[in-house]
Amino acid sequence: MRALQIATVVMGVLIVAGTIGLFVVIGHRITARGTPGATLVLDEPAGTRIAAASISGDRLVVQLAGGGPDRVVLLDPHALRVLGHVSLAR
Secondary structure (H helix, E strand, C coil): CHHHHHHHHHHHHHHHHHHHHHHHHHHHHHHHHHHCCCCCCCCCCCCCEEEEEECCCEEEEEEEEECCCCEEEEEECCCCEEEEEEEEEC
């Protein structure tokens, strides 16, 4: 009977800790998503300019020219990160 009581208390503590951890992670993701003043810096060579930009769904598509071959960069503006690069020429 003593082992059952100990197991019940331990499982209760784990449930409470897991629930608190879940709320902390959700809260962090909500507040980090649209952080005002946050910037995304593209690591592009000197001489690069934005030739065009458009929105595709919830993604930002930016065409870059100069500083090497023309290329397209796919951005996630909500998470402030680069999703991918496509080179248009060599």
